[in-house]
Amino acid sequence: MKNTGLLIRTAIIIVIxxxxxxxxxxxxxxxxxxxxxxxxxxxxxxKNINLGLDLxxxxxxxxxxxxxxxxKRLAENNESAALLAAKEAKDxxxxxxxxxxxxxxxxxxxxxxxxxLTDASKAAAVIDAVKKKVDFVNxxxxxxxxxxxxSLPAQAQGRLKEQATEQALKIIDSRINAFGVKEPTLQxxxxxxxxxxxxxxPGVENPERVKAxxxxxxxxxxxxxxxxxxxxPVQIYPSKEAALQSIGGKESDSRKVLLxxxxxxxxxxxxxxxxxxxxxxxxxESPAVVDGSELREAAAIQGKGGGSDYQITxxxxxxxxxxxxxxxxxxxxNYMAVVLNDEVKSAxxxxxxxxxxxxxxxxxxxxxxxxxxxxxxxGALPAGIEYQEERTVGPSxxxxxxxxxxxxxxGGLIFVILFMLAYYRGSGVNAVIALVLNMxxxxxxxxxxxxxxxxxxxxxxxxxxxxxxxxxxxxxERIREExxxxxxxxxxxxxxxxxxxxxxxxxxxxxxxxxVILYVTGSGPIKGFAxxxxxxxxxxxxxxxxxxxxxxMWILSRNPKMEKLSI
Amino acid sequence: MSNFLxxxxxxxxxxxxxxxxxxxxxxxxxxxxxxxxxxxPGGTEAFNLGVDFQGGTVVVAKFRARPADDDIRNALxxxxxxxxxxxxxxxKTDEVLIKIPLVEGTxxxxxxxxxxxxxxxxxxxxxxxxxxxxxxxxxxxxxxxLDSAPDTAYKIVGTDSVGAVAGSKLRNQxxxxxxxGLLGILLFIAFxxxxxxxxxxxxxxxxxxxxxxxxxxxxxxxxxxxxxxxLLTLVGFSVNDSIVIFDRIRENLSLNxxxxxxxxxxxxxxxxxxxxxxxxxxxxxxxxxxxxxxxxVLRSFSLALFVGAITGTYSTIAIASxxxxxxxxxxxxxxxxxxxxxxTGEKLASSSRRTVTRRPVTR
Numbered sequence: 001m002k003n004t005g006l007l008i009r010t011a012i013i014i015v016i017x018x019x020x021x022x023x024x025x026x027x028x029x030x031x032x033x034x035x036x037x038x039x040x041x042x043x044x045x046x047k048n049i050n051l052g053l054d055l056x057x058x059x060x061x062x063x064x065x066x067x068x069x070x071x072k073r074l075a076e077n078n079e080s081a082a083l084l085a086a087k088e089a090k091d092x093x094x095x096x097x098x099x100x101x102x103x104x105x106x107x108x109x110x111x112x113x114x115x116x117l118t119d120a121s122k123a124a125a126v127i128d129a130v131k132k133k134v135d136f137v138n139x140x141x142x143x144x145x146x147x148x149x150x151s152l153p154a155q156a157q158g159r160l161k162e163q164a165t166e167q168a169l170k171i172i173d174s175r176i177n178a179f180g181v182k183e184p185t186l187q188x189x190x191x192x193x194x195x196x197x198x199x200x201x202p203g204v205e206n207p208e209r210v211k212a213x214x215x216x217x218x219x220x221x222x223x224x225x226x227x228x229x230x231x232x233p234v235q236i237y238p239s240k241e242a243a244l245q246s247i248g249g250k251e252s253d254s255r256k257v258l259l260x261x262x263x264x265x266x267x268x269x270x271x272x273x274x275x276x277x278x279x280x281x282x283x284x285e286s287p288a289v290v291d292g293s294e295l296r297e298a299a300a301i302q303g304k305g306g307g308s309d310y311q312i313t314x315x316x317x318x319x320x321x322x323x324x325x326x327x328x329x330x331x332x333x334n335y336m337a338v339v340l341n342d343e344v345k346s347a348x349x350x351x352x353x354x355x356x357x358x359x360x361x362x363x364x365x366x367x368x369x370x371x372x373x374x375x376x377x378x379g380a381l382p383a384g385i386e387y388q389e390e391r392t393v394g395p396s397x398x399x400x401x402x403x404x405x406x407x408x409x410x411g412g413l414i415f416v417i418l419f420m421l422a423y424y425r426g427s428g429v430n431a432v433i434a435l436v437l438n439m440x441x442x443x444x445x446x447x448x449x450x451x452x453x454x455x456x457x458x459x460x461x462x463x464x465x466x467x468x469x470x471x472x473x474x475x476x477e478r479i480r481e482e483x484x485x486x487x488x489x490x491x492x493x494x495x496x497x498x499x500x501x502x503x504x505x506x507x508x509x510x511x512x513x514x515x516v517i518l519y520v521t522g523s524g525p526i527k528g529f530a531x532x533x534x535x536x537x538x539x540x541x542x543x544x545x546x547x548x549x550x551x552x553m554w555i556l557s558r559n560p561k562m563e564k565l566s567i
Numbered sequence: 568m569s570n571f572l573x574x575x576x577x578x579x580x581x582x583x584x585x586x587x588x589x590x591x592x593x594x595x596x597x598x599x600x601x602x603x604x605x606x607x608p609g610g611t612e613a614f615n616l617g618v619d620f621q622g623g624t625v626v627v628a629k630f631r632a633r634p635a636d637d638d639i640r641n642a643l644x645x646x647x648x649x650x651x652x653x654x655x656x657x658x659k660t661d662e663v664l665i666k667i668p669l670v671e672g673t674x675x676x677x678x679x680x681x682x683x684x685x686x687x688x689x690x691x692x693x694x695x696x697x698x699x700x701x702x703x704x705x706x707x708x709x710x711x712x713l714d715s716a717p718d719t720a721y722k723i724v725g726t727d728s729v730g731a732v733a734g735s736k737l738r739n740q741x742x743x744x745x746x747x748g749l750l751g752i753l754l755f756i757a758f759x760x761x762x763x764x765x766x767x768x769x770x771x772x773x774x775x776x777x778x779x780x781x782x783x784x785x786x787x788x789x790x791x792x793x794x795x796x797x798l799l800t801l802v803g804f805s806v807n808d809s810i811v812i813f814d815r816i817r818e819n820l821s822l823n824x825x826x827x828x829x830x831x832x833x834x835x836x837x838x839x840x841x842x843x844x845x846x847x848x849x850x851x852x853x854x855x856x857x858x859x860x861x862x863x864v865l866r867s868f869s870l871a872l873f874v875g876a877i878t879g880t881y882s883t884i885a886i887a888s889x890x891x892x893x894x895x896x897x898x899x900x901x902x903x904x905x906x907x908x909x910x911t912g913e914k915l916a917s918s919s920r921r922t923v924t925r926r927p928v929t930r
Contacts, residue, residue: 412853
């Protein structure tokens with residue numbers, strides 16, 4: 001009976017070992033003869049294990065946030081808000097302040113908002129009214145003649161540019177993490193206001209897709225279309241000029257002309273590529289009803305037509321939902337546009353009050369819909385991004401130092417193995433088998449979980465191996481102690497394992513608990529450390545206790561009355 | 568059988584004052600070094616932070632015949648740059664990216680980023696790298712290209728300043744994550760053993776981290792991202808060591824309740840001494856191999872592990888156990904003593920889940 005137990009244990013160990021050998025050294029395709037050569041095994045190993053930037057290198061992308069675009073939009077938004085506030089304001093007698101118009105200067109290095117009045121003596125009252133509504137904290141104001149001018153000093157420009165870069169960095173960080181790029185490094189480059197960001201990522205399969213994902217501005221706005229209400233079809237214009245003409249020749253603060261890529265649901269129209277369709281324009285009311293900053297969730301779903309047609313549903317945060325609900329309630333029958341990066345993606349009339357959700361349709365494939373949903377969720381970039389430099393780089397730790405590090409580690413490992421063999425004799429073989437199996441299984445587990453191995457990960461591996469050696473030492477020292485206390489070999493082995501198991505469980509659980517906390521609360525390198533350590537320790541409970549004990553059981557089953565154990 | 572370690576009788580706890588004095592001395596040295604350096608006019612920072620933490624200058628050099636990474640590293644060493652990051656460009660094999668930390672004397676502007684200062688830094692960094700690379704031959708300066716001037720050996724094709732990879736955000740996150748991790752350890756040991764042991768183990772961990780940091784400040788070894796990994800490793804190592812001894816104390820207490828806690832602890836440390844020496848000796852020697860042969864780039868990592876391996880072992884005996892004992896004595900021995908002493912050689916409920924028949928280990 002005891003023997004069947006032993007056979008089952010042995011079978012479990014052999015199966016697990018074979019699976020691990022395949023996972024670590026085997027190809028991910030039908031095996032052929034070359035997989036059994038040394039070079040083939042090496043190649044497969046390199047393919048199976050994802051190495052991080054520090055060990056293997058990857059792509060190196062320098063990009064620049066177009067901060068001047070950000071400042072320009074800031075100036076424009078401030079101008080329209082200021083003009084609105086100034087026009088609404090009344091003096092003590094309840095009369096308007098005589099504000100005529102406003103203008104914006106936005107060239108590199110010079111950002112100004114100008115508001116013109118009919119009566120210079122009202123300037124102070126206008127400034128007061130504007131300041132209540134618009135944030136001009138960083139701007140310097142001045143009056144000249146009948147105009148009030150706010151201009152952005154160079155220092156404030158620098159600070160705002162830096163803020164925009166910092167914000168872009170955070171958004172890019174969340175995007176590449178959400179996309180699943182493992183262990184990237186993201187850092188600012190160049191002068192504080194240069195807007196440059198350096199992204200390095202280890203071997204990404206589809207760098208072009210990541211680049212598009214990172215660079216997507218994803219500014220979502222919901223705007224009211226200037227059009228007679230339903231059932232009259234939505235007012236569209238065949239050309240930009242025609243659209244402009246309808247609003248008096250030029251865009252104003254409250255009216256904008258946007259490109260409308262029409263999306264026709266009929267099957268024939270769906271076969272026409274978008275760029276071959278005639279261009280259409282609509283006039284929308286500015287500012288937007290709600291924008292992307294109010295989004296709570298965005299997801300890609302399959303369109304009603306099924307097949308490869310995807311669309312994006314989104315929902316708002318409570319505050320945005322309230323705003324949207326109020327507005328739709330008042331505008332039933334009117335047309336609304338879903339605007340993405342200043343392009344109308346869809347136009348529809350409002351059937352009833354809508355509170356918290358909407359959708360964007362526009363001939364997306366699964367990938368583009370997924371990516372757009374992801375970028376919408378991460379928030380809009382403060383400004384567009386341009387790529388300045390792209391290269392692939394070698395490991396950041398340097399190939400030569402990795403070689404010497406690997407050599408030193410292998411040297412250390414061989415020393416440990418030799419010592420265990422010399423100090424524990426026959427039982428040392430036992431420990432070495434457990435140790436090698438531990439490393440093999442840990443690597444296999446890392447492959448199964450698709451983890452990326454970096455230097456901190458290797459540190460976790462080293463600690464795991466250290467604790468594996470320690471487990472064996474604890475067990476063997478305990479067996480020796482019990483034998484000295486006069487127990488027979490089989491009693492001593494059984495007691496040694498039982499007692500040492502309590503210690504091993506305590507040390508392992510303690511470390512696993514703290515590693516899980518590190519994994520949950522930490523990021524990047526700390527997560528990498530925690531993952532390999534957790535895996536290594538869980539596997540060690542199997543190798544050092546179960547496997548090692550099974551080997552002792554084999555030895556004892558062949559000679560139950562054994563009097564001397566080689567330990 | 569190599570059993571020379573079986574009969575150790577050392578009064579470890581009796582030496583606790585000397586141990587604690589040594590620890591305090593090292594920590595004070597670290598404190599003096601880190602504070603002193605910050606307040607000495609013209610002095611350096613408390614720690615020698617690498618390019619990972621404080622940013623620096625990146626120089627892209629294009630070589631006619633690309634030297635080995637090690638040669639470039641040695642050349643930089645002669646001009647005082649000990650920890651450059653050298654990264655080859657795999658699609659342009661003749662180009663090398665060299666990242667160096669801020670050159671001494673030019674410190675990163677803390678608040679108002681000053682474009683001029685930054686440009687100065689980049690220039691200083693470029694000049695430093697140039698002086699190092701000049702050992703390989705003349706630079707093709709200005710408009711000259713490598714092709715137009717056959718006597719040149721390299722050209723600096725790009726310079727820029729880089730921000731920190733591990734900004735304050737990552738540093739803070741690492742510290743919070745570790746503190747939460749230690750809290751988890753504290754709770755688990757308190758649950759499995761006792762609050763006194765939990766406190767001992769966690770204080771020992773703090774001690775170890777402080778000692779390693781003291782060494783890094785005193786000797787101005789460079790702190791980079793790998794040191795964080797080493798510190799995490801050290802925390803795990805130190806706690807592991809403490810628990811092995813605590814486990815033995817717990818077992819001894821449940822087997823033989825006649826001795827005092829003091830004797831019991833000494834006995835437990837001595838009984839596990841063979842394991843301590845074998846395991847920690849192996850760890851120590853493996854890390855020593857890494858220090859000696861691991862290469863320049865892993866130097867900080869290896870040194871942190873090296874100091875950590877020593878202090879992790881030491882703190883179990885010198886810090887964790889005395890604190891646990893001291894606190895239990897404060898609480899009074901009542902909990903330990905009021906149990907009726909058990910005759911030896913009987914069936915005992917060991918502190919473990921299972922019941923074992925055993926004699927106490929002969930002394």
